[in-house]
Amino acid sequence: MTKSSLQQLYAQSPQLGKLRNFICQNHPNIALNGLSGSAISFVTSAIFNETDRPFLVVLSDKEEAAYVLNDLEQLINETDVLFYPGSYRRPYQIEETDNANVLLRAEVLNRINSRKKPAVIVTYPDALFEKVVTRKELTKNTLKINQSDTLSLDFLNEVLFEYHFKRVDFVTEPGEFSVRGGILDVFSFSHDEPYRIEFFGDEVESIRTFDVETQLSTNKVSRIRIIPNVENKHLNETRESFLKYISTDTVIFLKNPELIYSRIDLFFEKAKKTFGELDSEIKHSEPEELFTNSDLLKEQLATFTMAIIGGFGHMPNSENVDFNTTPQPSFNKKFDLLIANLNDNNDKGYENYIFCSSDVQTKRFHDIFDEVDENVHYKTKVFPLYQGFVDHDLKLACYTDHQIFERYHKFHLRNGYAKKQAITLKDLNKLEVGDYVTHIDHGIGKFGGLQKIDVEGKKQEAIKLMYGERDILYVSIHSLHKISKYNGKDGAVPKIYKLGSAAWKKLKQKTKSRVKKIAFDLIKVYAKRRLDKGFQYAPDSYLQLELEASFIYEDTPDQSTATEDIKKDMESERPMDRLVCGDVGFGKTEVAIRAAFKPAVNGKHVPVLVPTTI
Incomplete structure (x- = not known):
């Protein structure tokens, strides 16, 4: 049974038919009773696909909202599921907003304002607490640009300053723009990549998105x-x-409304307290102008069709839809309990599904169950579900691998902007004039800042490098890959040669010769080792698989690759020669434990060397 067939199963259930009728009749209060775990996600996605209306799902906190968002992204078309976060790094911190969150909020407002097809918006109290600009204000402060439009760069420059955008040499984060000749780069708050607008005179010739790290175009857009x-x-x-x-x-789907109201009131009290402590000489907006309290929220919620999630008893003045689900049982990592439960479910006519975070986890379950002589009734699905549940009406048991193994389950938020925080251009902007840098062709020089130079009659940005005897080299921003920050012995001042000097060439040649000699010696050693035979370990056993599945954190891609390579070496008849490197806290120990366990189950001893200080 696929994800869509599971959704179809819910769509055909009598409870969904009842809920659909209540929504179509615009009942103000609907109580969804008896929903546990990710049954909430299946019900929400099934009813969304059955109605042509926008949904707002309000969860208790950011973590729960993110998990439910991940469920819905897999059950519904990802472009129709949006996350609406609070704009602060912490629950209440007016002066320090998180640009990544501001981008997501602006994207939601833009989607609503553009009146595209309905979407599911997932949010939490911290986000609803903050008021937003009105539709009229957003429309007034939105600059629309289409290909072939006639616009002057001076006009755009003026508008962007009015929008409080900052003019910089290179855009690296939202709210920045730069002008180079007939090219305007601008990082809008409604998209996680900046735009590059090319002009031919005053006509918009092309619009493209680009990567701030490589400066290369990614997509062409028309508006x-x-x-x-x-x-x-x-x-x-x-x-x-x-x-x-x-x-x-x-x-509107509301989970634990009383908790949501109390959280919003807590934020509002903090806002009033902070407002009272602000500098009285500077005019600040009143908390009522910027934030929402629970009374206002309740008043406005009363005008919508609202479904309350989380009740296990009938609510007064509500249309009740009763589900019969229970949370996933706890197995305490004991496979005998899990197997007994799965087979008991099967005897009662239930279908068993184990939702796994990856193909590796799926294979682990198959291997572990294959080691057991009993016939285990279950099916696996690669679908990182938030929480398992048992639906007694549909006779469905949906379990998650991370709850079975008591592993930590990570949520994933789309955050294209944040992944580009440590970028070349940003590092370049942090360089101080006089810092040492290395150019691959010309050697070590001093950083002289960013300069505008004439190239065939056009102004272009370039990086100024200073060499011996006052020689100067200008490097195009498109050749950033040739430059790196100088790393030498602490406190040692490097020797700087004049441009064109043979000294850097000789130094590179000398270094290459040394590297070749070391490489030659290594090849001789490795050739000799290749002829030797070592102990060949057996493939992973049931115990190895159970150990690896019991780690509470999911492996990173690099951990998985390192573990796989080490095992390949150990299962080969050649002696292993491998060094695993990684920064502090990057998970080397977990890789080492996996590697050490393999000899232990093969009857070998494992010496463990530890540092003298911890």
Whole structure:
């Protein structure tokens, strides 16, 4: 049974038919009773696919919201599921917003404003607590640019300054723009990649997105919207609750409403306290203008079709939809308990599904169960589900691998901007004039800053490097791969030669000769080792698989690769010669434990060397 057939099973259930009717009739209060674990995600996705209305799903906190978001992204088309986070790094920190979160919030507002097809928006109290700019203000502060439009660069420059964008040499984060000749680079708050707009005179010739790290184009687009930082609390725009911004046709799913209201009131009290401690000489907006309290939230929620999740008893003044699900049982990593439970379910007519985070985990289950002589009734699916559950009406048992093994289950938030934090251009901007840098062709020089130079009558940005006897080299920003920060002995001042000198060439040649000699010696050693035969370990056993599955954290891709390579070496008849390197806290010990366990189950001893200090 596939994910879609599981959804279909829910879509055909009597409870979904009842819920669909209540939503179509716009009942203000619907109580969804008896939903456990990720049954919430299956029900939400099934009913969303059955109705042509936008959904807002409000969970208790960011972590739960992120997990449910990941479930829904796999059950619904990913482009139709959006995450609406709070804009602060911590629950309440007005002065320090997180640009990655601001991008996600702006994307949601932009999607609602563009009136595209309905979407599921997943959020939590911290995000609803903050008011947003009105639709009218957002439309007024949105700059739309289409290919072939006639616009002057001076006009765009002026508009971007009005939007509080910062003009820089190279854009590296949202809210920045740069102008180079007839090219405008701008990083809007509504997209996780910046735009490069090329002009032919005053005509927009092409629009492309580009990677800030490589400066290479990624996609060509015909129209864009440039949105400023809509979460800037120092702006004077009129603000309103997020519930006033969304369509009145939206169906709102609320989990544990009382907890949500109390959390919002807690934030509001903190906001009032902080406001009272602010500098009275500077005019600040009142908390009521920037934030929402629970009374306002309750008043606005009353105007929507609302479904309350989490109740296990009938709610007064509500239309009740009763489900019969229970949480996944706890097995305490004991496979005999798991096998007994799966077979007992099968005897009662239940279908057993184990949802795994990866193909590796699926294979582990198959191998572990194959070692047992009993016939185990189950099916596996590669689908990292948040929480397992048993649906007694549909006779369905959905278990998760991470709960069986008591492993930590990670959520994943789309964050294209954050992955580009440590970039070449940003590092370059951090260099101070006078810092030593190395150019692969010309050797060590001093960084002289970013300069604008004339190249065939056009102004271009270049990096200025200073060499011996006052020689200067200008390097194009497209040749950044040839430059690196100088790394030498601490405190030692490197020798700087003049440009064109044979000294750097000789030094490179000398280094190459030394490297060749070392390589030759190593080849001789390895050739000799290749002829020797070592102990060949057996493939992974049941015990090895059970040990590896019991680690509480999921392996990173690098850990998986390192473990796989080590095992390949150990299962070969050639002596192993491998060194695993990694920074502190990057998971070397977990790889070492896996490697050490293999000799132990093959009847060998394993010496463990530890540092003298910990």
